[in-house]
Amino acid sequence: MEASRYTSLLILSVALLTFLAGEGCNQAEGERSDVRPNIILIMTDDHTRQATSIYDTTLISTPNIDRIGHEGIRFDRAFVTNSICAPSRAVILTGKYSHLNGLRDNADVFDTSQVTFPKLLREDGYSTALIGKWHLKTPPSGFDFYQVFPGQGQYYNPDMIRDGDTFRIDGYATEIVTDLALEHISSMKDSEAPFCMLLYHKAPHRNWMPDLQDLTLFQEDLPVPDTYFDDYDTRSPAAGISDMRVEDMWYGFDLKLQPRFYEAEDGTGGMADFDASASWENTYDRFTPEQKARWDAHYDSIGAHFREAGLTGKDLAIWKYQRYVKDYLRCVHAVDEQVGRILDYLDDNDLSDNTMVIYTSDQGFYLGEHGWYDKRFMYEESFSTPLLMRFPEEIQAGIATGHFALNLDIAATILDVAGVQIPSAMQGRSLRPLFREQAQPDWRSAVYYHYYQSSGWHHVPRHRGVRTDRHKLIHFYELGEWELYDLVRDPKEMHNLYGKEGTEAITSELKRHLEELREEYGDHEG
Numbered sequence: 001m002e003a004s005r006y007t008s009l010l011i012l013s014v015a016l017l018t019f020l021a022g023e024g025c026n027q028a029e030g031e032r033s034d035v036r037p038n039i040i041l042i043m044t045d046d047h048t049r050q051a052t053s054i055y056d057t058t059l060i061s062t063p064n065i066d067r068i069g070h071e072g073i074r075f076d077r078a079f080v081t082n083s084i085c086a087p088s089r090a091v092i093l094t095g096k097y098s099h100l101n102g103l104r105d106n107a108d109v110f111d112t113s114q115v116t117f118p119k120l121l122r123e124d125g126y127s128t129a130l131i132g133k134w135h136l137k138t139p140p141s142g143f144d145f146y147q148v149f150p151g152q153g154q155y156y157n158p159d160m161i162r163d164g165d166t167f168r169i170d171g172y173a174t175e176i177v178t179d180l181a182l183e184h185i186s187s188m189k190d191s192e193a194p195f196c197m198l199l200y201h202k203a204p205h206r207n208w209m210p211d212l213q214d215l216t217l218f219q220e221d222l223p224v225p226d227t228y229f230d231d232y233d234t235r236s237p238a239a240g241i242s243d244m245r246v247e248d249m250w251y252g253f254d255l256k257l258q259p260r261f262y263e264a265e266d267g268t269g270g271m272a273d274f275d276a277s278a279s280w281e282n283t284y285d286r287f288t289p290e291q292k293a294r295w296d297a298h299y300d301s302i303g304a305h306f307r308e309a310g311l312t313g314k315d316l317a318i319w320k321y322q323r324y325v326k327d328y329l330r331c332v333h334a335v336d337e338q339v340g341r342i343l344d345y346l347d348d349n350d351l352s353d354n355t356m357v358i359y360t361s362d363q364g365f366y367l368g369e370h371g372w373y374d375k376r377f378m379y380e381e382s383f384s385t386p387l388l389m390r391f392p393e394e395i396q397a398g399i400a401t402g403h404f405a406l407n408l409d410i411a412a413t414i415l416d417v418a419g420v421q422i423p424s425a426m427q428g429r430s431l432r433p434l435f436r437e438q439a440q441p442d443w444r445s446a447v448y449y450h451y452y453q454s455s456g457w458h459h460v461p462r463h464r465g466v467r468t469d470r471h472k473l474i475h476f477y478e479l480g481e482w483e484l485y486d487l488v489r490d491p492k493e494m495h496n497l498y499g500k501e502g503t504e505a506i507t508s509e510l511k512r513h514l515e516e517l518r519e520e521y522g523d524h525e526g
Contacts, residue, residue: 038355039196045205047361064340072390073399088362095411095426105453112141117411132177132200153202155209178338203331210330230370234496236481244374253280261303356391376460448517466514473510
């Protein structure tokens, strides 16, 4: 009898251990595995989902970026809390909305004394590194190593800062950042400490300067968005007040034409008191003689054809669209190639399985939709962002989730995967439960947005809003105006329903939800 009981207990124990071993690849949130994963966060600047082929194949193929999602998870409803560069970066670092981390617009200075996820990782044994675009005015904090661009950075022969020293590196910024990242990862191969690297590209930020080897890509005309000539007929005045139409781009700074090729007045470009000519001259002067010769051979030919064509009206507007979008996509192509180099290195050095790779952008961008470039508005093109994650030890390949994700969640997700406690003050949620392709009934049903920078660039009025599965309500509170969209019937947000008969109930519900989210996140401003 005793032997039988002993045998039964032994069998039960073995079965339990086997079960737990099988569950190892799905460890519970916050648990810490024996071998802690490396983490690489790749972030581009202004890379929109429309120019990422895992989301949309209309304009470009991005096989290397797509690979992260195909071998991991694709977030189909990933959004930002404030669609502008520096504030988005601060949200990612802190896991807090802009009103709490103190960086509401690009004029603000980031307070590096506050808690960030790199600091927490470093305190818990990770080696942390930042390479590329920082853009937060104060020196980086929380990193064992950093090498960053001053300010926005330059595409060609960029200056970089390391250990307080500024120096110039010859070459193309997208490739330079990758070279530096691979060099640093290589130096960590034999280290016992896991590493977390923030690999932050400048591209495809304005003014969209392609790599010389990519200048001849996209020779055929690209499809023009069917909302390109949007007249904003049903919207509040906000769209008409803004100054970010492709038609108003600067011929030199944006479209790369020398003054001898155009007689018309240069565009407004989004800020009347910005000296676009001087900025373009300074940028152009950074070229080496060889770079300048190849650049001029390409763009002078375009300029000559433009001068001969004498375009006006809609023809001129479409020509500007083609010039802009082709250069933008060429910059994205270069990023995709460099992402491939990172993934290949991880494969070749047996680092892929235990390295979590995240790809995202600081926000979306307009590629001619509604006639625009830039971001800022809560409309889908700039509000959404690509978000892909690969971690073979935990994420099954090929998952796509429609659950709402925010850039606010990236810090909590990284800390969770690393087995580091998530501070209660962080407002984001770990996305780790979504890695398992299971329904999450308690997941957020709506997302909250707040944009602050109304003066200076582009003159987009301040606004806040709420987005649910089906509807979006935007309050341009500076103007006292509202907009309401049905995203199922009107996915391109062309028909503002606010105040229309029959929308009273949904409007009341969304306003209530908006106030609840403001209270939840402690946003009492504006």
